[in-house]
Amino acid sequence: MSYMEELESKLDQDFIAVRYNVELEGPAITPENDPDVQAILPKDEPYRSIARAVLRGDTEEAVSKVKEGLKSGESPMDVINNGLMKGMDAVNELYTKGFYFLPDLMLSGDSMMEGLKESEEALGHKSETKGTVVSFVAEGDPHDIGKNLVVMFLRANGYNAIDLGRDVPNEDVIKAVKEYKPIFMTGTALMTTTMTAFPKVVEELEKNGLEVPAIGCGGGSVRKDFVESFPMSVYGVEAYHAPKLADSILKDKKTWKDIRKEYSQIVGEFVPEYD
Ligand code: B12
Structure with missing residues (x-):
């Protein structure tokens, strides 16, 4: 008896038939x-x-x-x-x-x-929003699908999301912060060569005396330990987390330091990256 014949003789056909009976x-x-x-x-x-x-x-x-x-x-x-x-x-x-x-x-x-x-x-006018959030894709990076989702979720949850687009020069991000004074920012990068824009943006903000309660940094190539190696930032995992992070800033006055510690609680689910 071949190996396959032996195996088949041991299989319980009735069990298989029942297991896949969708009814x-x-x-x-x-x-x-x-x-x-x-x-x-x-x-x-x-x-x-x-x-x-x-x-x-x-x-x-x-x-x-x-x-x-x-x-x-x-x-x-x-x-x-x-x-x-x-x-x-x-x-x-x-x-x-x-x-x-x-x-x-x-x-x-x-x-x-x-x-x-x-x-x-x-x-007759834009509906009242909870607050303004500035979203961008890192300088040099053309990948904007994740950022578009972030913007969509923020808007769906009542935020005025200013979408700066993709491949946004760092200086344009700083200009937008000066202009809109956002309660939260989101940055997305999908390339290891472009994610370095995040610490540069933070450095420029600090040089200009600007502060944002938190900058959510996410995107395929971005890792939590990288994001946590510079201040003002939190690692963003899923696009639909963005409005929950913004809510925590608005309602509970959370800062980037709090969010780093309480991410799973704030988004209301277990997030393995924050385990
Ligand atoms: C689609 C795609 C493209 C499209 C982009 C279209 C577009 N409009 O975005 C096109 C074809 C243009 C493209 C081009 C390139 N690409 Co490309 N691309 C991809 C691909 C297949 C998918 C990326 C994607 O959209 N993922 C889905 C989105 C939803 O994920 P996301 O943005 O990460 O967002 C999620 C989370 O990160 C989170 N999130 C994101 N931001 C934030 C922010 C906050 C606050 C929060 C809470 C959450 C959050 O939310 C989303 C989930 O809910 C990846 C491979 C892969 N499988 O990932 C390669 C990839 C990113 N590309 C890559 C490369 C190298 C390139 C090119 C340089 C290739 C080339 N040699 O020409 C070019 C770029 C050229 C240039 N101009 O510089 C590499 C990057 C390697 C690296 N680590 O550096 C990858 C990883 C492919 C690979 N394995 O090599 N690409």
């Missing part, structure tokens, strides 16, 4: 039927449809439902807070659980931003 394991759960998503999605219309459209990353549907809601007399702020933001909360939940991936985040982020534009037009 016994229950039907596949759609994003909308996930129990945690159900708990987040609003019950009333038009908010439910708006949030579901964001969850599915269906921009056309999101804009059309937002327009419908505004036309039927819903206030733009309610549309934003009870519809669009709830959709992003649900997206966040599925991403955290590992059911949604980066492309899902980006599609939903676009739907949320388009819906936001419609609501702000009806509002």
Whole structure:
């Protein structure tokens, strides 16, 4: 008897058939039927449809439902807070659980931003924000997908995120800090050759007598010990952590020193990098 024949003779075919019988394991759960998503999605219309459209990353549907809601007399702020933001909360939940991936985040982020534009037009002005955050990609670095996610999450959570773009000269970052006086900053670098921009920015800030409660530094090539080798900075792990870090500065007056010690608590989950 060959090795394979021997192995096959020992395998319990019934067990295999049962293990992969999806009927016994229950039907596949759609994003909308996930129990945690159900708990987040609003019950009333038009908010439910708006949030579901964001969850599915269906921009056309999101804009059309937002327009419908505004036309039927819903206030733009309610549309934003009870519809669009709830959709992003649900997206966040599925991403955290590992059911949604980066492309899902980006599609939903676009739907949320388009819906936001419609609501702000009806509002006649930009919706009130919690505070200003300056976001940039390090000088010399063209990788901006992570930074775009950071900006999207900050805006989805009510922050006025000033997006300086990618390959931002250090002096432009300093100018933006002078101009906007942000409560928090985020920097992203994906190359070992560009992440050195972070300590240079901090040095320039100090030379100019400027201080920011914390600068979240993240990106593929960046490591925690590198970020913690210079002041004013905290290592940022996931883009959706950014608004939670900003909230901790606003609400609890946390500084970069506190965040370094309490990162997992602040973002509300176990973060292995901070173990
Ligand atoms: C996509 C990509 C590109 C695209 C970028 C498109 C774009 N618009 O961004 C293009 C094709 C342009 C590109 C070009 C290059 N690339 Co490239 N690229 C990648 C790739 C495949 C994915 C990067 C990415 O987007 N990841 C996904 C995003 C979401 O991750 P992220 O930015 O890190 O963000 C996450 C976290 O870090 C966090 N985060 C980020 N910032 C912050 C901030 C805060 C506050 C917080 C809380 C969290 C946070 O949030 C996100 C997760 O939620 C990587 C390989 C890899 N697998 O990583 C190589 C990679 C980054 N590239 C690399 C290189 C070398 C280059 C080139 C120099 C190649 C070349 N020789 O031409 C060029 C750049 C040329 C130039 N102009 O200088 C190298 C870098 C090596 C290194 N360590 O230095 C990599 C690692 C590939 C490799 N293995 O060699 N690239």
